[in-house]
Amino acid sequence: xxxxxxxxxxxxxxxxxxxxxxxxxxxxxxxxxxxxxxxxxxxxxxxxxxxxxxxxxxxxxxxxxxxxxxxxxxxxxxxxxxxxxxxxxxxxxxxxxxxxxxxxxxxxxxxxxxxxxxxxxxxxxxxxxxxxxxxxxxxxxxxxxxxxxxxxxxxxxxxxxxxxxxxxxxxxxxxxxxxxxxxxxxxxxxxxxxxxxxxxxxxxxxxxxxxxxxxxxxxxxxxxxxxxxxxxxxxxxxxxxxxxxxxxxxxxxxxxxxxxxxxxxxxxxxxxxxxxxxxxxxxxxxxxxxxxxxxxxxxxxxxxxxxxxxxxxxxxxxxxxxxxxxxxxxxxxxxxxxxxxxxxxxxxxxxxxxxxxxxxxxxxxxxxxxxxxxxxxxxxxxxxxxxxxxxxxxxxxxxxxxxxxxxxxxxxxxxxxxxxxxxxxxxxxxxxxxxxxxxxxxxxxxxxxxxxxxxxxxxxxxxxxxxxxxxxxxxxxxxxxxxxxxxxxxxxxx
Amino acid sequence: xxxxxxxxxxxxxxxxxxxxxxxxxxxxxxxxxxxxxxxxxxxxxxxxxxxxxxxxxxxxxxxxxxxxxxxxxxxxxxxxxxxxxxxxxxxxxxxxxxxxxxxxxxxxxxxxxxxxxxxxxxxxxxxxxxxxxxxxxxxxxxxxxxxxxxxxxxxxxxxxxxxxxxxxxxxxxxxxxxxxxxxxxxxxxxxxxxxxxxxxxxxxxxxxxxxxxxxxxxxxxxxxxxxxxxxxxxxxxxxxxxxxxxxxxxxxxxxxxxxxxxxxxxxxxxxxxxxxxxxxxxxxxxxxxxxxxxxxxxxxxxxxxxxxxxxxxxxxxxxxxxxxxxxxxxxxxxxxxxxxxxxxxxxxxxxxxxxxxxxxxxxxxxxxxxxxxxxxxxxxxxxxxxxxxxxxxxxxxxxxxxxxxxxxxxxxxxxxxxxxxxxxxxxxxxxxxxxxxxxxxxxxxxxxxxxxxxxxxxxxxxxxxxxxxxxxxxxxxxxxxxxxxxxxxxxxxx
Numbered sequence: 001x002x003x004x005x006x007x008x009x010x011x012x013x014x015x016x017x018x019x020x021x022x023x024x025x026x027x028x029x030x031x032x033x034x035x036x037x038x039x040x041x042x043x044x045x046x047x048x049x050x051x052x053x054x055x056x057x058x059x060x061x062x063x064x065x066x067x068x069x070x071x072x073x074x075x076x077x078x079x080x081x082x083x084x085x086x087x088x089x090x091x092x093x094x095x096x097x098x099x100x101x102x103x104x105x106x107x108x109x110x111x112x113x114x115x116x117x118x119x120x121x122x123x124x125x126x127x128x129x130x131x132x133x134x135x136x137x138x139x140x141x142x143x144x145x146x147x148x149x150x151x152x153x154x155x156x157x158x159x160x161x162x163x164x165x166x167x168x169x170x171x172x173x174x175x176x177x178x179x180x181x182x183x184x185x186x187x188x189x190x191x192x193x194x195x196x197x198x199x200x201x202x203x204x205x206x207x208x209x210x211x212x213x214x215x216x217x218x219x220x221x222x223x224x225x226x227x228x229x230x231x232x233x234x235x236x237x238x239x240x241x242x243x244x245x246x247x248x249x250x251x252x253x254x255x256x257x258x259x260x261x262x263x264x265x266x267x268x269x270x271x272x273x274x275x276x277x278x279x280x281x282x283x284x285x286x287x288x289x290x291x292x293x294x295x296x297x298x299x300x301x302x303x304x305x306x307x308x309x310x311x312x313x314x315x316x317x318x319x320x321x322x323x324x325x326x327x328x329x330x331x332x333x334x335x336x337x338x339x340x341x342x343x344x345x346x347x348x349x350x351x352x353x354x355x356x357x358x359x360x361x362x363x364x365x366x367x368x369x370x371x372x373x374x375x376x377x378x379x380x381x382x383x384x385x386x387x388x389x390x391x392x393x394x395x396x397x398x399x400x401x402x403x404x405x406x407x408x409x410x411x412x413x414x415x416x417x418x419x420x421x422x423x424x425x426x427x428x429x430x431x432x433x434x435x436x437x438x439x440x441x442x443x444x445x446x447x448x449x450x451x452x453x454x455x456x457x458x459x460x461x462x463x464x465x466x467x468x469x470x471x472x473x474x475x476x477x478x479x480x481x482x483x484x485x486x487x488x489x490x491x492x493x494x
Numbered sequence: 495x496x497x498x499x500x501x502x503x504x505x506x507x508x509x510x511x512x513x514x515x516x517x518x519x520x521x522x523x524x525x526x527x528x529x530x531x532x533x534x535x536x537x538x539x540x541x542x543x544x545x546x547x548x549x550x551x552x553x554x555x556x557x558x559x560x561x562x563x564x565x566x567x568x569x570x571x572x573x574x575x576x577x578x579x580x581x582x583x584x585x586x587x588x589x590x591x592x593x594x595x596x597x598x599x600x601x602x603x604x605x606x607x608x609x610x611x612x613x614x615x616x617x618x619x620x621x622x623x624x625x626x627x628x629x630x631x632x633x634x635x636x637x638x639x640x641x642x643x644x645x646x647x648x649x650x651x652x653x654x655x656x657x658x659x660x661x662x663x664x665x666x667x668x669x670x671x672x673x674x675x676x677x678x679x680x681x682x683x684x685x686x687x688x689x690x691x692x693x694x695x696x697x698x699x700x701x702x703x704x705x706x707x708x709x710x711x712x713x714x715x716x717x718x719x720x721x722x723x724x725x726x727x728x729x730x731x732x733x734x735x736x737x738x739x740x741x742x743x744x745x746x747x748x749x750x751x752x753x754x755x756x757x758x759x760x761x762x763x764x765x766x767x768x769x770x771x772x773x774x775x776x777x778x779x780x781x782x783x784x785x786x787x788x789x790x791x792x793x794x795x796x797x798x799x800x801x802x803x804x805x806x807x808x809x810x811x812x813x814x815x816x817x818x819x820x821x822x823x824x825x826x827x828x829x830x831x832x833x834x835x836x837x838x839x840x841x842x843x844x845x846x847x848x849x850x851x852x853x854x855x856x857x858x859x860x861x862x863x864x865x866x867x868x869x870x871x872x873x874x875x876x877x878x879x880x881x882x883x884x885x886x887x888x889x890x891x892x893x894x895x896x897x898x899x900x901x902x903x904x905x906x907x908x909x910x911x912x913x914x915x916x917x918x919x920x921x922x923x924x925x926x927x928x929x930x931x932x933x934x935x936x937x938x939x940x941x942x943x944x945x946x947x948x949x950x951x952x953x954x955x956x957x958x959x960x961x962x963x964x965x966x967x968x969x970x971x972x973x974x975x976x977x978x979x980x981x982x983x984x985x986x987x988x
Contacts, residue, residue, distance in 0.1 A: 019543035022536070023517030026524050033528070038714040039733035042516070045771060046729075049513035053547075220532040235540075239533035277539060 006069055007081060013063065014084065014278045020054040022235050029241060032227045044111075051107070059095050067092055080274060083461055087279045090159075097146040106139050110407040117405030124395035126376050133404060134372045137365050140409050144366055157286040157414050160465035163363065166413050169420065169477045170356050176481035178386055180488060181350060184337050185388065187492045192333035197321045201246040207317040208244060208258045214310065215262040215296065216448055217242075222265050230257040232264035232293075236276050237459075240265045251318065252334050256297050263296030264289055266448060270456025280460035284467050286411065290418025291425065291471075292451065298348045298419065299426050299483075300447060305440035307331040313442075335491055339387035341396045348419075349488055350387060355416040357382040358401070362409050420480035424472035425454070427479055500563055501575060507557065508578065508772045514548040516729050523735060526721045538605075545601065553589050561586055574768060577955055581773045584653075591640040600633050604901040611899030618889035620870050627898060628866045631859050634903050638860055651780040651908050654959035657857065660907050663914065663971045664850050670975035672880055674982060675844060678831050679882065681986045686827035691815045695740040701811040702738060702752045708804060709756040709790065710942055711736075716759050724751040726758035726787075730770050731953075734759045745812065746828050750791050757790030758783055760942060764950025774954035778961050780905065784912025785919065785965075786949065792842045792913065793920050793977075794941060799934035801825040807936075829985055833881035835890045842913075843982055844881060849910040851876040852895070856903050914974035918966035919948070921973055 024047055031043050057063075070077065070085040077085065095103070113132045120129035208224055227243040234240045242261035247253045267283050275281050283289040300306050311327035322330075337347045343354040361378055364370035370378060379398040380391040391397040403411050429435050429450050438446045454471040468475060488494070518541055525537050551557075564571065564579040571579065589597070607626045614623035702718055721737040728734045736755035741747045761777050769775050777783040794800050805821035816824075831841045837848040855872055858864035864872060873892040874885040885891040897905050923929050923944050932940045948965040962969060982988070 015539065016543055016547065019540040019547070022540035023521065023544060026520040027517065029524065030520050034717060034719060034735075036713060036715050036717045036733060036735075039729070042730040042733050042770075045509065046513040046516035049510055050517060053510065053513070219530060221530050223528060223530045225528060235533070236536040239530060239536050241528075241530075276536075 001066075001069055003073055003076060006066055006073075009066055010070060010081065010084060010088075011278075013057070013066070014088075016057060017054065017279065018236075018277045018281070020050055020057070023050055024054075025233055025235060029225075029233055032231075033225050033243070048111070052104075055095070055103070058092065059100070063088075064092055064096065080278075080280070080461065083280055084278050087460060091279070098143060102139070102142070106143075106407065109135055109139065110405070113405040113407070114402070117399070117402060121395055121399040124393045124399065126394040126399060129399060129405070130372055133375070136404060136407055137372055137409075140407070141366055141368065157408075157411050158417065158464060159285065160463060160468075161287070161413070161417070165475075166359065166417075169413075169417070170359060172477040172481055173352050173356060173416070174386070176478075177349065177353060177484060180485060180494075181337070181339060181353070182388065183494050184349075184488060184492050185339075187494070189338060190332035190336055191329070192336050194322065194325050194329075195252045195333055196249050197251075199248055199251040199318055199321055201248055203317050204246045204248075204251065204254050207251075207314065208254060210313060210317065211255065211258045211310075212262065214442055214444060215259065215266065216444060217262055217265055217269070221269060224258065230261050232261045232268070234265075234268040234282060236281060237269055237271045237273065240268045251321070256301060256334070259301040260293045260297035263293035266296065266451070267292040267456050270448075270452045271459035272457045272461070275459040275461055282459060284458065284460045284462065285464035286414035287417040287421065288455065288464055288467050290415050291421035292418075292455065294415075294419045295422040295425060295451065296444075299422050300439060300444065302331075302335055302348060303436075303439065304331050305436045306442075307334070309440050309442035332491065335487075337488055337492075339389050341383075341389065341391060342400055349484055352416040352419060353386040355412050356386055358412040359416075361398075362412070366409060420475075420477050421468055421472050423480040423483040424476065425451070426483070428454075428471065428473065495560075495563055497567055497570060500560060500567075503560055504564060504575065504578060504582075505772075507551075507560070508582075510551060511548065511773065512730075512771045512775070514544055514551070517544055518548075519727055519729060523719075523727055526725075527719050527737070542601075542605070546598075549589070549597070552586065553594070557582075558586055558590065573955065574772075574774070577774055578772050581954060585773070592637060596633070596636070600637075600901065603629055603633065604899070607899040607901070608896070611893070611896060615889055615893040618887045618893065620888040620893060623893060623899070624866055627869070630898060630901055631866055631903075634901070635860055635862065651902075651905050652911065652958060653779065654957060654962075655781070655907070655911070659969075660853065663907075663911070664853060666971040666975055667846050667850060667910070668880070670972075671843065671847060671978060674979060674988075675831070675833060675847070676882065677988050678843075678982060678986050679833075681988070683832060684826035684830055685823070686830050688816065688819050688823075689746045689827055690743050691745075693742055693745040693812055693815055695742055697811050698740045698742075698745065698748050701745075701808065702748060704807060704811065705749065705752045705804075706756065708936055708938060709753065709760065710938060711756055711759055711763070715763060718752065724755050726755045726762070728759075728762040728776060730775060731763055731765045731767065734762045745815070750795060750828070753795040754787045754791035757787035760790065760945070761786040761950050764942075764946045765953035766951045766955070769953040769955055776953060778952065778954045778956065779958035780908035781911040781915065782949065782958055782961055784909050785915035786912075786945065788909075788913045789916040789919060789945065790938075793916050794933060794938065796825075796829055796842060797930075797933065798825050799930045800936075801828070803934050803936035826985065829981075831982055831986070833883045835877075835883065835885060836894055843978055846910040846913060847880040849906050850880055852906040853910075855892075856906070860903060914969075914971050915962055915966050917974040917977040918970065919945070920977070922948075922965065922967065 027043050027047055027050075031040065035043070067085055067089040070081070071089055074082050074085060098106075109132070113136060116132045117129055120126065212219065212222070212224060221238050222240045222242065225241060225243040226245060228245060230242070230244045232240065232242045242258070242265050244254045244257045244261065264283075267289060271281060271283075283292070307330055308327045311322075311330055314330075315322045315325075335348065337349040339350050339353075340346055343351070343358075346354050357379060360382060361370065361375060364378070365372065365375070375398050376394050383389055383391050383397070403409075426435070429447070432450065433446060435447060438444070451471075455467055458467055458470075462470065521537050521541055521544075525534065529537065561579055561583040564575070565583055568576050568579060592600075603626070607630060610626045611623055614620065706713065706716070706718060715732050716734045716736065719735060719737040720739060722739060724736070724738045726734065726736045736752070736759050738748045738751045738755065758777075761783060765775060765777075777786070801824055802821045805816075805824055808824075809816045809819075829842065831843040833844050833847075834840055837845070840848050851873060854876060855864065855869060858872075859866065859869070870888050870892050877883055877885050877891070897903075920929070923941070926944065927940060929941060932938070945965075949961055952961055952964075956964065
């Protein structure tokens with residue numbers, strides 16, 4: 001094989017993968033937005049077949065040979081092609097290490113498990129979910145055996161991060177955040193009842209348009225839709241969609257979901273043209289992606305300068321609801337820290353403890369130290385220990401998240417890592433430039449510019465660990481703990 | 495090969511084709527509805543690759559062998575499988591008769607031609623479009639040579655219909671309709687100015703919801719969206735989407751587009767479960783599809799009993815706009831027959847003459863009797879001859895339709911055939927049952943029931959000609975001419 005020929009094949013393979021991804025994304029987008037209610041079956045048939053075709057395309061022996069050939073010639077490749085070959089070779093090895101029949105069996109299991117989980121959650125009946133979860137765990141234990149087991153749990157979502165790294169991270173959080181939360185528990189809570197006045201969806205939609213503008217999201221390349229659960233979906237760096245959900249009795253839900261998803265969108269839209277239609281397009285890892293969404297949502301969006309900057313305009317969108325509220329009151333309300341049961345509704349401070357519970361349980365499940373039947377008890381015990389609250393039932397307990405039913409073990413830590421990365425980025429950003437002057441005028445262009453240069457533009461051109469190093473320096477979870485301690489000490493007068 | 499094995503492969507092949515179709519449909523739907531404005535490029539890349547993959551899948555030699563094997567064993571197959579093998583074998587032969595390089599070249603040409611046509615139309619500059627159209631015609635002449643040339647022009651859209659069949663059809667129309675239009679030209683036209691009062695989009699949306707209900711379209715399986723040009727898109731018999739466009743200065747546009755697309759949707763939703771995810775799913779031909787949309791739109795939707803049935807409710811949706819209008823006035827206004835320039839805006843009577851012009855030109859182009867450079871003159875001469883009007887420019891003349899730029903030669907006659915089939919269906923329906931009693935009460939369930947049994951349920955299980963025979967009897971264009979003559983003689987007092 002000539003090198004040029006191999007590179008042409010490499011480009012073609014990646015464009016095909018892009019096309020399959022775009023097809024599946026489009027069907028997913030449709031299914032969660034405008035599709036008629038009773039149409040999931042036919043979409044499921046199409047999605048299943050496309051996934052199978054994509055798997056067949058990528059797992060073919062010729063692909064392995066092509067990638068090996070390119071890897072042998074890696075010294076003759078430019079960075080772009082070397083990284084493509086490296087990434088694809090790793091994915092290929094990961095995919096083909098799992099025997100095809102096990103892969104298909106697992107795909108069918110995760111498909112079935114989603115339905116079972118939904119029914120179990122509705123009924124709050126863990127026993128209904130238990131047999132499926134046992135199978136899922138058994139598969140993941142077996143899969144872990146095909147890789148380096150110390151890295152397996154997170155390998156898929158956060159390459160370069162292993163159990164030792166996470167243990168240290170969560171130990172720091174446990175040590176620093178748990179006492180902070182207990183101290184806040186002694187203090188008086190701010191009034192946040194005005195967040196739950198009636199905020200008509202139509203006014204919230206207009207407010208979202210304004211937030212998109214503040215975030216600098218170009219509507220010709222990024223639209224906002226409505227779904228039950230907010231998400232960001234990227235086709236390429238010219239075509240990103242975010243969604244939100246309007247709760248008429250809670251203005252902060254859609255507000256912060258738009259800023260959060262907007263952060264994901266900024267990342268995707270900021271990725272360089274060079275890597276489009278290749279495996280390097282798209283954010284480099286879940287953790288880095290969450291660092292961006294949480295940067296906009298929490299570090300900027302829940303900062304005092306930002307709230308003060310946009311609050312007067314917000315009062316124009318909601319004059320009746322917010323006329324008797326000050327920016328200071330609003331700032332305190334959206335930063336109220338209080339242990340709660342549901343991860344997705346948790347505040348910035350307590351959120352990472354929800355993740356810690358899940359991380360502990362996943363680690364023990366995959367290492368075989370915890371039996372699936374004991375998950376509810378362990379869950380409830382850890383919620384008491386970390387968050388100081390009693391879990392009344394499994395629906396609001398260990399059945400609340402969809403992740404395990406989809407086979408996503410090891411996904412949760414990325415959420416918390418993202419927050420920690422973000423805190424380090426902010427520290428570096430503050431060293432490099434005046435962050436808060438422009439933000440206090442509602443101008444996020446400098447913030448976005450910094451993130452664009454340090455994170456966004458690379459896409460997958462750098463390894464996740466190198467993007468983190470580039471924007472954060474050496475990973476140091478105490479920076480995140482310092483940030484939280486400072487912010488919440490001020491807020492609660494500790 | 496065992497027969498069972500072959501049947502399993504047949505099912506798998508068709509499910510894959512379904513998945514590719516669903517993927518492309520979903521991307522198309524997205525692109526025409528919610529996608530951000532400047533995102534066509536990435537979608538184009540995905541659509542092009544998916545089309546290529548689908549082509550590769552279906553044109554593989556193993557598919558030819560499989561289909562030949564099944565055809566050899568056709569006596570052992572049930573009707574469902576025999577028809578699948580027959581249909582796919584025909585498509586396979588049609589596809590593989592064209593050399594792969596010519597097929598790809600043609601695909602790229604039609605892709606490019608769309609843009610060129612749009613620019614040419616904007617500028618009203620036929621010369622800009624001419625070189626591309628010449629290439630398209632040359633390809634189609636060459637392709638026709640690969641088939642039976644007397645059937646080639648329509649073969650793709652209306653199997654069983656050949657040039658002799660169409661010549662007779664259009665000769666009848668020319669003989670009967672042209673004089674009728676000239677006679678109407680001498681008569682006074684009804685006032686239809688009230689159709690162009692201001693009708694807010696929001697009220698039109700609610701009116702569309704009502705029309706969907708009248709049509710008996712189950713919203714759990716069929717939604718209505720908004721696009722520049724209305725269309726119907728089917729994923730399967732449980733998932734169909736229609737779109738419309740709300741012109742605030744013209745209430746009849748969206749009203750009749752909803753009824754028209756609703757007719758297409760009724761067809762798709764009425765197809766039997768047996769043929770889903772096979773090549774027999776979906777309407778059997780363009781002509782039969784148009785027979786259904788036009789049946790609902792014109793034969794029912796523009797009938798006096800239907801207008802009288804829904805007009806009181808319509809006045810509730812548009813109280814200010816329609817308070818001084820009677821059902822009789824409304825009926826006359828939506829049936830105003832007047833030669834005009836634009837096909838898509840033409841009335842029921844003059845519409846088929848627009849088609850006749852295009853048919854004449856296509857026939858002469860493909861037979862080599864007309865040079866592309868002479869299309870505008872021929873177009874203008876025929877519009878004068880059939881419709882009695884002068885074409886002021888090519889934008890409103892031979893550049894108005896997108897069909898040729900997409901390589902769709904021979905598509906137009908299906909529109910007119912559909913109307914003619916519909917008239918014969920109505921005649922048979924009136925013989926079988928009381929059509930107008932229920933319609934005059936706004937109840938279309940019996941009409942839909944008849945069409946469901948005679949047309950819808952079969953999908954592609956019968957040949958197009960057999961569906962036509964089943965619902966119409968022997969094709970007889972004089973029935974359509976009789977219908978038009980009777981309706982318009984009454985309307986205009988001839």
